Amino acid sequence: MAKHEIRTSFELDLLAKAQSLNCMKPPSPWIYETLIPAAGIFACGWDQDENIVLISDSGYSVTAPITGERLERERDANFTHSCISDDYLFFQLPSSQQRISIFGFEAGDGIHLTADGWQVEVIYPWWPRATVVLDYLFTMHYQYLQQATAIDLQRLDGAIKCGFSPSGQHLMMMGAGGALLYSRKE
Template identity: 60%
Template sequence: MNLFKNPKKEIRTRFELNLLHRVQAMELTKPPEPWVNEVIIAASGVDACGWDHDENIVLISSSGYSITQPITGLQMHRDRDSQLTDDRISGDYLTFKIPCNDQEISIFGFHAGDGIHITEDGWSLEIIYPWWPRASVLLENVYVHPYEYLKNASIIDLKRLDGRIKAGFSPSGQHLLIMGSGGALVYSRSI
């Protein structure tokens, strides 16, 4: 018995379905070398983030902002003034002027920009939805020769993050950050 009056025909190609099944078969994991240092930043209501001039993490939430060191996870500054934080976000929601030091930084997030998705040496971050609506973050080096999509890719275990996700590399490519409303997951390269 057909419960739907107008059942839709599958619109994905065989190639797309095979790709989907390949991704769904991948295990959630930590990133590969050289992304060995992990920091989890617990927060709530995070809406955007960015990197200050020293590549510290700036998390912007409905209750202010914080600055955290990416290698140690040490919170360097926290301001709970939500009005001041809102006032320092640009009208196009692409920059934030940090109140404690007046640095203007680019931001990415749910209503902001999209972050840096590739490094100079070919590491690439991609947000995919193999188990929609659950987001997954795919990390791979696209400069590996010969390159084949997914062959050497990792799907990062997002730990405590769920729901909407944004991801981006720091400007130097030394750190990668995955942001959700519940905080951030940060990986840094071994030095």
């Protein structure tokens, strides 16, 4: 018995376009790469200086984006959980008392569009495997996925969450293996 296709021809063409994307490093100006091995993270965010905040059941850390230098590390899980808001949308950074927005598997959603036209999203052309797509929207005759880059996620696997920093200078992707960050020249 033949299976009836429920997707439209437009949807099938879009799926084919998504499946034809090759995974690679992001285009210029996204030239700085930082990989942070951190198994078990469930939320992340940015402090006021746009350092990376990673939160897991074994504590939290703060890392500088371009150098990858760890600035803080707290290993007390109970203390870390006490710093998370009841709705899992904010984290009170103990060292500075900053209340930062967080996103992730047990948190909110990241920033997916910069003021100057960069967009990031997670798609599933090979479901259940996630693909992160970076695209520049401010082009003449823009077409979805026409010039998009599927980012090579390296050691990240499973569910993926992503978002830009508030300034749009950094892009973070988090997954089961930790976090992958790309930064651009200012």
